Amino acid sequence: MDSDRARGVLLGLACGDALGRPVEFSSPAQIEAEHGRLTEMVGQGTWNQPAGTITDDTEQALCIARSLVEQQDFDPGDIADRFVAWYDSDPFDIGRMTMKSLSRLKHGDQWDEAGQHVWEESPEGQNAGNGSVMRCPPLAIPYATDWERLVEVSRQSSRITHADPRCTDGCSILNLTVAGLLEDADAPLQDALEYVGSDTPDELMAALRPLTRGETPDTLETSGYVVHSLQTALHDGLSADSAEEAIVTAVNRGGDTDTIGAVAGAVSGARFGASQLPSGWLSAIDETGELEALANQLVEVV
Secondary structure, three states, rough: OOOOHHHHHHHHHHHHHHHHHHOOOHHHHHHHHHHOOOOOOOOEEOOEEOOOOOOOHHHHHHHHHHHHHHHOOHHHHHHHHHHHHHOOOOOOOHHHHHHHHHHHHHHHOOOOHHHHHHHHHHHOOOOOEEOOOOOOHHOOOOOOOOOOHHHHHHHHHHHOOOOOHHHHHHHHHHHHHHHHOOOOOOOHHHHHHHHHHHOHHHHHHHHHHHHHHOOOOOOOOOOHHHHHHHHHHHHHHHHHOOOHHHHHHHHHHHOOOHHHHHHHHHHHHHHHHHOOOOOHHHOOOOOOOHHHHHHHOHHHHH
């Protein structure tokens, strides 16, 4: 595996997250009015943080990557414990389903119970957020050539907080696509959709199949709904001419900018490699060194 591309997965995710953080929840018009086309790390804005600050997307991805490296395999109980420790650190940004699930874990639920309970208690429209797909790409690195295991761990990692099949299969599709890119596949998303098969929720398949034909949907939504997030981020990550273009395009669409930017960043980072990410972005992110080191170690896991 090309180590530059492996590093690109984690660093691209962090770059999209940090670039999108200050304009999260803004409309495209609001972003344009304040920044023109946002292409540089800026401070303050949403969450009132310094330039280059990562959010829950990268922080949870770090929990997964650290666990994989330290345990030398996927251990969902260990990852759940790390999520709870992160939750106890009082993060400034945390999704509703994630917060509810981690609270249940803290109070005694097992790793495979909390997300299931929260999902069962959540009405349609509030039960399939993007909080698990945004953090799952580290799994694609050690399991890039073992797709059966990659699907298994992707679904399990989602179930810790997001048990809806649109979320669990969304993580599988995203990670299979990233794995395909890491292994130089010609049609990584098409390969991923064919591998997960007919049991995948119809909404996911209907949203993603057009992308395999090079089509751009009439509307690319930027909500926190996992199907919208995956469709938009995969479109931008797979169609752009550079990682920078993919991330900038995703973020400037507005809406859930940090998460859609993070997913587009992981995909485009796998396509183009960390060396193609803007150095100014990487130098603004305090976690760049750790992310690089973890990516290099993930290549050696299992």
